[in-house]
Amino acid sequence: xxxxxxxxxxxxxxxxxxxxxxxxxxxxxxxxxxxxxxxxxxxxxxxxxxxxxxxxxxxxxxxxxxxxxxxxxxxxxxxxxxxxxxxxxxxxxxxxxxxxxxxxxxxxxxxxxxxxxxxxxxxxxxxxxxxxxxxxxxxxxxxxxxxxxxxxxxxxxxxxxxxxxxxxxxxxxxxxxxxxxxxxxxxxxxxxxxxxxxxxxxxxxxxxxxxxxxxxxxxxxxxxxxxxxxxxxxxxxxxxxxxxxxxxxxxxxxxxxxxxxxxxxxxxxxxxxxxxx
Amino acid sequence: xxxxxxxxxxxxxxxxxxxxxxxxxxxxxxxxxxxxxxxxxxxxxxxxxxxxxxxxxxxxxxxxxxxxxxxxxxxxxxxxxxxxxxxxxxxxxxxxxxxxxxxxxxxxxxxxxxxxxxxxxxxxxxxxxxxxxxxxxxxxxxxxxxxxxxxxxxxxxxxxxxxxxxxxxxxxxxxxxxxxxxxxxxxxxxxxxxxxxxxxxxxxxxxxxxxxxxxxxxxxxxxxxxxxxxxxxxxxxxxxxxxxxxxxxxxxxxxxxxxxxxxxxxxxxxxxxxxxxxxxxxxxxxxxxxxxxxxxxxxxx
Numbered sequence: 001x002x003x004x005x006x007x008x009x010x011x012x013x014x015x016x017x018x019x020x021x022x023x024x025x026x027x028x029x030x031x032x033x034x035x036x037x038x039x040x041x042x043x044x045x046x047x048x049x050x051x052x053x054x055x056x057x058x059x060x061x062x063x064x065x066x067x068x069x070x071x072x073x074x075x076x077x078x079x080x081x082x083x084x085x086x087x088x089x090x091x092x093x094x095x096x097x098x099x100x101x102x103x104x105x106x107x108x109x110x111x112x113x114x115x116x117x118x119x120x121x122x123x124x125x126x127x128x129x130x131x132x133x134x135x136x137x138x139x140x141x142x143x144x145x146x147x148x149x150x151x152x153x154x155x156x157x158x159x160x161x162x163x164x165x166x167x168x169x170x171x172x173x174x175x176x177x178x179x180x181x182x183x184x185x186x187x188x189x190x191x192x193x194x195x196x197x198x199x200x201x202x203x204x205x206x207x208x209x210x211x212x213x214x215x216x217x218x219x220x221x222x223x224x225x226x227x228x229x230x231x232x233x234x235x236x237x238x239x240x241x242x243x244x245x246x247x248x249x250x251x252x253x254x255x256x257x258x259x260x261x262x263x264x265x266x267x268x269x270x271x272x273x274x275x276x277x
Numbered sequence: 278x279x280x281x282x283x284x285x286x287x288x289x290x291x292x293x294x295x296x297x298x299x300x301x302x303x304x305x306x307x308x309x310x311x312x313x314x315x316x317x318x319x320x321x322x323x324x325x326x327x328x329x330x331x332x333x334x335x336x337x338x339x340x341x342x343x344x345x346x347x348x349x350x351x352x353x354x355x356x357x358x359x360x361x362x363x364x365x366x367x368x369x370x371x372x373x374x375x376x377x378x379x380x381x382x383x384x385x386x387x388x389x390x391x392x393x394x395x396x397x398x399x400x401x402x403x404x405x406x407x408x409x410x411x412x413x414x415x416x417x418x419x420x421x422x423x424x425x426x427x428x429x430x431x432x433x434x435x436x437x438x439x440x441x442x443x444x445x446x447x448x449x450x451x452x453x454x455x456x457x458x459x460x461x462x463x464x465x466x467x468x469x470x471x472x473x474x475x476x477x478x479x480x481x482x483x484x485x486x487x488x489x490x491x492x493x494x495x496x497x498x499x500x501x502x503x504x505x506x507x508x509x510x511x512x513x514x515x516x517x518x519x520x521x522x523x524x525x526x527x528x529x530x531x532x533x534x535x536x537x538x539x540x541x542x543x544x545x546x547x548x549x550x551x552x553x554x555x556x557x558x559x560x561x562x563x564x565x566x567x568x569x570x571x572x573x574x575x576x577x578x
Contacts, residue, residue: 009378009380012375012378012380013380015375016375016376016380016386019372019375019386019390020386020389020390023389023390023392023393023447024389024392026393026401026404026405026408026447027392029404029407029408029415030404030407033407041413042413044413044418045418045421045422046413046415046418088298088299088302089299091295091298092295092296092298092299094295095291095292095293095294095295095296096296099288099289099291099292099295100288100289100292101285101288101289101290101292101293101296102284102285102289104292104296107296107300110303111299111300111303114303114307116555116556116559117307117311117552118503118506118507118548118551118552118555119507120507120528120531120547120548120551120552121310121311121314121545121548121549121551121552122306122307122310122311122314123535123548124310124314124317124535124541124544124545124548125309125310125311125313125314125317125545126306126310127535127536128313128317128324128541129309129310129313131324145302145306147298148298148299148301148302148305148306149298149299149300149301149302149303150299152299152303155299179291180287180288180291180292180295181291181295184295205395208397209397209398209399211397211398211399211509211510211513211514212509212510212532215513216536226397227397227398227399230399230400230403231399231514234403234406234514241407241410241413244403244407245403245404245407247403248400248403248404251397251399251400252396252397252400255395255396255397256392256395259392259395263388266391267387267391267454
């Protein structure tokens with residue numbers, strides 16, 4: 001009995017270790033290729049560990065295209081987006097969860113149903129609208145929509161979270177003469193922080209990883225995001241794998257950093273979105 | 278009698294005011310565009326010249342084969358969805374089962390398996406382009422070790438979609454975490470009663486775990502389906518829909534029609550067909566769910 005337990009346990013660890021290797025391997029290959037000399041890339045069979053670590057690949061990749069600028073552009077877009085999502089989705093969720101007004105539940109259901117709609121249906125008219133307003137080739141189409149409720153899904157998520165906060169808190173504050181905005185900003189917002197971190201992290205990653213949005217709206221190279229920059233880079237340096245991998249690492253790194261900083265929230269967040277969603 | 282004044286008291290006014298961003302957002306970015314999109318889909322429109330109403334011509338062009346790429350693109354997308362979604366779910370479920378055991382380093386493994394899902398689509402496309410490279414890529418070098426001649430991967434008409442499916446298996450972390458949360462919600466005493474009855478791990482899996490997990494499987498199936506149907510980045514960055522339209526995924530087909538050929542009218546029709554397909558198939562999954570998804574109220578009966 002004990003022996004078979006031990007056996008099955010080692011089997012589990014063995015399988016998990018194998019899975020870990022498969023998961024991590026592409027990351028390793030990326031890093032390994034990003035620091036190699038170009039001539040070493042062509043060696044067959046492949047070299048598993050780089051002979052020397054050439055940080056200069058990164059410098060070279062970064063000077064070919066203005067990645068600093070792309071980084072700044074991406075950062076501006078993402079910060080504006082995340083701020084908009086966090087502020088507007090929380091105040092809207094507060095209204096739907098706590099304040100009674102005629103038609104509230106119907107309005108909420110209608111807005112929620114828009115989650116079913118594939119982005120493709122609204123993509124074209126939105127583009128045409130922004131084009132008519134002369135707002136293409138600016139960050140406006142990529143950031144302004146986030147300030148309008150931050151997406152039905154986030155409102156839904158935060159509304160669920162509001163349900164777990166005791167109602168007595170609002171009522172006590174109301175008796176003390178606090179207005180509704182005051183209750184939202186002073187009492188609810190601080191309590192909402194864990195859920196807001198989740199919403200913020202996911203919108204950060206969505207913004208950082210977005211490809212189609214910038215692709216459609218930004219045509220001036222000065223406004224490119226990292227994702228678009230990397231795509232351009234690929235067009236120019238197709239076979240220069242060492243430089244491509246260095247550039248890819250640069251695009252990847254900030255997302256990874258945010259992931260590791262907010263790790264514990266991520267798992268909570270997926271569970272929250274997955275099970276209650 | 279409730280007067281308007283009473284109906285719209287201070288609380289109600291504040292409520293409407295606070296909800297106004299998302300209401301305005303819905304009207305401006307969802308409802309308005311939907312109406313516009315439907316109008317476009319009945320017209321010939323390229324943004325520059327005025328809209329020309331042509332009735333259901335755009336839809337007819339798609340279905341009667343005037344645009345031969347419509348059926349091609351649907352087929353390619355269906356192939357990708359049918360191949361990738363079940364494999365992703367199966368693999369994610371198996372990993373979640375492994376992680377659900379009382380093992381050390383659970384959080385560590387969970388983090389590792391989730392990590393690939395964080396990678397931006399452009400970056401993962403670059404990494405896999407490099408792995409798939411027919412001349413120098415690692416996959417072909419590994420095949421060579423086993424004496425198998427190199428494959429063309431995404432550059433071959435037959436292998437392009439399976440290659441992208443293989444790539445999609447790298448990013449099952451999100452699905453896996455949802456499964457894991459579901460598994461942790463299964464009451465321990467159910468397993469104990471199987472043990473008491475002398476059942477082994479297979480009995481536990483088929484009589485407890487899988488039936489109780491059907492709601493989660495169902496959720497992941499619907500989400501995976503909707504997500505895979507809209508795959509875009511890989512087609513744009515890695516294959517440009519090729520070779521010979523073998524990876525002309527539906528979203529990419531739509532993008533090309535709208536933003537490369539300026540056919541806003543026909544592209545809108547393509548978008549509405551996509552919406553209908555997703556709607557009908559999701560509804561079908563929901564309808565059949567009564568047959569195989571365990572619901573708590575039923576179980577209690």
